[in-house]
Structure formats: structure tokens, C-alpha cells
Amino acid sequence: GDSVTQMEGPVTLSEEAFLTINCTYTATGYPSLFWYVQYPGEGLQLLLKATKADDKGSNKGFEATYRKETTSFHLEKGSVQVSDSAVYFCALSASNSGNTPLVFGKGTRLSVIA
Amino acid sequence: KAGVTQTPRYLIKTRGQQVTLSCSPISGHRSVSWYQQTPGQGLQFLFEYFSETQRNKGNFPGRFSGRQFSNSRSEMNVSTLELGDSALYLCASSSGRDGYTFGSGTRLTVV
Numbered sequence: 051g052d053s054v055t056q057m058e059g060p061v062t063l064s065e066e067a068f069l070t071i072n073c074t075y076t077a078t079g080y081p082s083l084f085w086y087v088q089y090p091g092e093g094l095q096l097l098l099k100a101t102k103a104d105d106k107g108s109n110k111g112f113e114a115t116y117r118k119e120t121t122s123f124h125l126e127k128g129s130v131q132v133s134d135s136a137v138y139f140c141a142l143s144a145s146n147s148g149n150t151p152l153v154f155g156k157g158t159r160l161s162v163i164a
Numbered sequence: 165k166a167g168v169t170q171t172p173r174y175l176i177k178t179r180g181q182q183v184t185l186s187c188s189p190i191s192g193h194r195s196v197s198w199y200q201q202t203p204g205q206g207l208q209f210l211f212e213y214f215s216e217t218q219r220n221k222g223n224f225p226g227r228f229s230g231r232q233f234s235n236s237r238s239e240m241n242v243s244t245l246e247l248g249d250s251a252l253y254l255c256a257s258s259s260g261r262d263g264y265t266f267g268s269g270t271r272l273t274v275v
Contacts, residue, residue, distance in 0.1 A: 084263060093168075093254050093266040139207065143263075151197060151220050152256075152264060154207040 052077040056140045056155035063130055063162050071125040071158045073114075073140035081142040083107075083116055083123040084152070088137045097125075097138070130162045166191065168257050168267035176273045182243040185270045189236050189257030195219075196238040197264065198230060201252040210253075213238055245274045 057072040075081065082101045086094040098107030103118035112127045123140060140155040169188040177183050189196050197220075198210040209222040213232035230240040236257075242249055250273050256264040 082263075086266075091268075093170075093268040094256075096263055096265070099263055151209040151212060151222065152199075152207075153209075156206045 052081065052142060052144060052153045054140050054142055054153055054155040056138075056158055058156075058158070059137075060159040060161055063160070065132055065162055065164050066129045067162075069125070069127040069130045069134075069160070071138055071140075071160070073123045073125065073155060075121050075123065075140075075142050077121075077142055077144060077153075079144060080118075081144050083114070084141045084143070085112070085114055085123070085125050086139045086141060086154075088139065088157070090136075094139065130160070132162045132164050135160055135162045168255055168265050170253075170255050170267035170270050172270060173268065174271050174273075176275060177245050178275055179245055179247060181245050182241060183245060183272060184239050184241045185253055185255075185272070187238045187240075187255030187257075187267060189238070189255075190259075190265055193257035193259050193265075194236055195258040195260065196232055196236065197256045197258070198238070198240050199254045199256065200224075201254060201269070202250075207254070210240065242272075247274050250274045 053076045084099045085097040087097045098109040100107040100116035106115045114125045137157045137159045139157045141152045144150040171186045195214045197212040212220040216232045227243045232238045252269045254269045256266045258264045
């Protein structure tokens, strides 16, 4: 079945450092790809998404590019802030129409220190 | 517009009891999905309802059930609670075009 693998955490960075969280997927067809973020005590917030190969999703300084050839969707940010401390989840949906469940990676905890 | 609302936020139940969780989706969203989040298993899909019909189902025992009402509000029920059912239960609604919007979750503790 479909699956998502993301790098194990926790990741600890100093403020203004560069962030990369690796995510690779296994799926039949052409899934939609997502990054969600979860702050302590809260649900998941959609950070960005991409629905086809070579699409770049971006939001709040975060970016990820849908790479079909490497089945990857790595999350990057050029300069992290303390407020970015959270757990980040990579996910896929087999359909673009929103009627197939999300498959999540295990999550990567990011801590940014001042 | 209002987001996805889950009630209650916290619950403590005893083994063997049953529990009902509620989810009100974003207005106009007809799809409601439920996920279980635990430290060991991560985020796992329970089921999805669309227009009062279960459209997708995850790999959970029959103790886990759900339903959706005509106003798209959804409930999930867990019967004969086990300690392992302690988790954060997340509801997500979707219009089908813009992906899923999640609620803040219901944290269930079974003692």
C-alpha cells in the first residue's frame, strides 16, 4: 500500500539556521502531497501542498517541490524562527479530488533555540 | 469562516465504557474524516463519511464506528474501551478541492 517515510527527529536548530526535513513516498499513480504542522496541544494545520510533479508548494517561508523521479517532497526553510518549533508531518493522498484518506509519515519534531 | 469544531476537548473514561466524540465540519464541507493519533502508531485513518454514507474505512476493529448527520456533523463512537484506545482523535473536513482542514482534536484517556 501507499506509504510515507520522513526523517526521524528530533531536529534541533539555532534561530536563522537552514531547515531540511526529508520525505519520500511510495504510491501507485500520482498522489497529492502535503506538509502539515502540529503545534503543542493542537490539531494539524496544512502548511503547503502540491498536486502534480514539479509543483512547488510554499507558505510562511517553507517550500517543498514534488519530485516524481525521486518520489520525494522535502520540506525546506531558509531561516527558521523559534515560533517554527512544532511537529511536521508529510502526507499523501492518492486522489486529487479529496475523497481518499491521507497517509502520514511518523512526524519530525523540530526545536528551534534562540 | 468557522473552522472544524471537535467536542469535547478532553475525556477520561474507564475501561469497558463507551464514548462518543463529535465533529462539526466547516460550513459547506460534506466530507468528514476521523484519525487516531498515538505516540506509537502515529496518525492512522479511521473512516470517512460523505453525505451521510461511509465512503472509506481504515483498519480498526468494529468497536470503532461513526455516523454523519444531514447537516454534515459527524460522531464517532468507541465501545468497550481499552487502555490502548487512549489517543488524540482528530476530525478533518473537506470540500474535495482544497484538501483537508483539521480540528483541534479530542484527547481521550482510558484508565
